[in-house]
Amino acid sequence: xxxxxxxxxxxxxxxxxxxxxxxxxxxxxxxxxxxxxxxxxxxxxxxxxxxxxxxxxxxxxxxxxxxxxxxxxxxxxxxxxxxxxxxxxxxxxxxxxxxxxxxxxxxxxxxxxxxxxxxxxxxxxxxxxxxxxxxxxxxxxxxxxxxxxxxxxxxxxxxxxxxxxxxxxxxxxxxxxxxxxxxxxxxxxxxxxxxxxxxxxxxxxxxxxxxxxxxxxxxxxxxxxxxxxxxxxxxxxxxxxxxxxxxxxxxxxxxxxxxxxxxxxxxxxxxxxxxxxxxxxxxxxxxxxxxxxx
Numbered sequence: 001x002x003x004x005x006x007x008x009x010x011x012x013x014x015x016x017x018x019x020x021x022x023x024x025x026x027x028x029x030x031x032x033x034x035x036x037x038x039x040x041x042x043x044x045x046x047x048x049x050x051x052x053x054x055x056x057x058x059x060x061x062x063x064x065x066x067x068x069x070x071x072x073x074x075x076x077x078x079x080x081x082x083x084x085x086x087x088x089x090x091x092x093x094x095x096x097x098x099x100x101x102x103x104x105x106x107x108x109x110x111x112x113x114x115x116x117x118x119x120x121x122x123x124x125x126x127x128x129x130x131x132x133x134x135x136x137x138x139x140x141x142x143x144x145x146x147x148x149x150x151x152x153x154x155x156x157x158x159x160x161x162x163x164x165x166x167x168x169x170x171x172x173x174x175x176x177x178x179x180x181x182x183x184x185x186x187x188x189x190x191x192x193x194x195x196x197x198x199x200x201x202x203x204x205x206x207x208x209x210x211x212x213x214x215x216x217x218x219x220x221x222x223x224x225x226x227x228x229x230x231x232x233x234x235x236x237x238x239x240x241x242x243x244x245x246x247x248x249x250x251x252x253x254x255x256x257x258x259x260x261x262x263x264x265x266x267x268x269x270x271x272x273x274x275x276x277x278x279x280x281x282x283x284x285x286x287x288x289x290x291x292x293x294x
Contacts, residue, residue, distance in 0.1 A: 031274070034267045044263035057268035067269075070247045073159050077227040077248070080163040081170070085223055086216065088171050093178035094204060111172040118169065122236020125165045126152065152238050155245040162237055162246050166230060174219050181215035182208060217288035224280050229273075249273050 038057055040050035061067055096107055113121060128135050131150035140149060151161040185208060193203045209216070231250040234240060240247040240255070249269055257266035 034270050037264055038267040038271050040264045042264045043261040044257060045261075050264070053264070057265045058272075060265060061268050061272055066244050066247060066252060067249070069244050070249050070252050073246060074228055074248050076159050077163050077166060077230060078224050080160075081167055081223045081227045082220055084167045085171055085174055086219065088167075089174035089178050089219070090209070090216075092171065092175040093182055094208070096175065096179055097182050107176075110175055113169040114172045116169070118232040119236045121165065121169050122233050125161075125237060129161060153242055155242050158238055158242060158245045162234060165237060166227065166233060169233070170223070170226060174223070177215060177219055178212065181212040185211050214288075217284065221281060221284045224284065225277060228277060228280065249276075 037050060039052060039054060041053045041056070042048065042050040092110060096103060096110075129137075129151040131137060131148050131153060136151065137149060149157075151157050189207060189211070190203060193207045198206065229250060230248060231254070234246055234248060234251055238246040240251045250273070253266045253269040253273070256262040256269065
């Protein structure tokens with residue numbers, strides 16, 4: 001018996017070696033290397049000495065005005081994403097959970113933006129928002145507004161245009177997520193609510209939503225992380241401009257690394273992004289745990 005247990009332990013260890021090796025070289029080592037080089041002044045060229053500068057890069061991070069603007073932009077994207085994606089996705093999920101003609105077409109239509117490459121979506125909306133004769137401008141002109149509106153070229157509007165595109169291309173994913181959660185609700189509970197005299201709105205808010213609260217919490221975490229780490233969509237839409245009006249931490253990290261050859265500072269930004277991600281995740285779980293206790 002002991003020999004069998006020892007053999008099973010050895011087999012378990014051998015089976016974990018491939019996964020552990022991949023994790024070490026793909027996740028752990030880059031993270032450790034990024035943290036170490038974040039304390040150095042380095043241009044990213046291998047063979048060039050890394051000059052240890054202590055906390056200089058982190059001091060720069062907390063005093064850089066562009067970082068402050070980037071965090072503000074990320075906050076706008078995160079808040080608007082949660083405010084709009086969650087209710088819209090819940091509504092769409094409740095719609096597609098019913099049986100009607102054209103249901104499959106509706107599902108595919110709303111989910112299609114999720115599977116389209118984000119760079120392609122960015123290029124599509126640069127055409128839609130084109131200030132001279134793009135579809136968006138033509139629509140507002142048809143509504144009687146004659147002035148030219150340059151959404152992506154205006155320092156005050158660009159971040160809101162970006163937020164709109166981010167919401168549009170992510171709603172479909174959370175619609176499917178909420179729809180799957182709603183499908184697990186026992187029919188008996190919904191029928192009991194109807195027998196108790198609940199109308200459609202009451203059944204949704206007092207039965208459906210409480211029963212999928214865990215899924216909603218997961219969705220909020222994913223939405224926040226997606227908005228926090230957004231990169232490709234912004235590069236395709238604005239490149240972080242005009243000026244720095246749509247700059248976020250990921251785009252600023254890339255520019256410092258590959259435009260300005262400040263890899264030490266770029267790695268410091270990367271480390272802080274990891275720290276912020278952990279803080280956001282823990283905060284969401286604490287709030288969710290508090291709500292579950294009530």
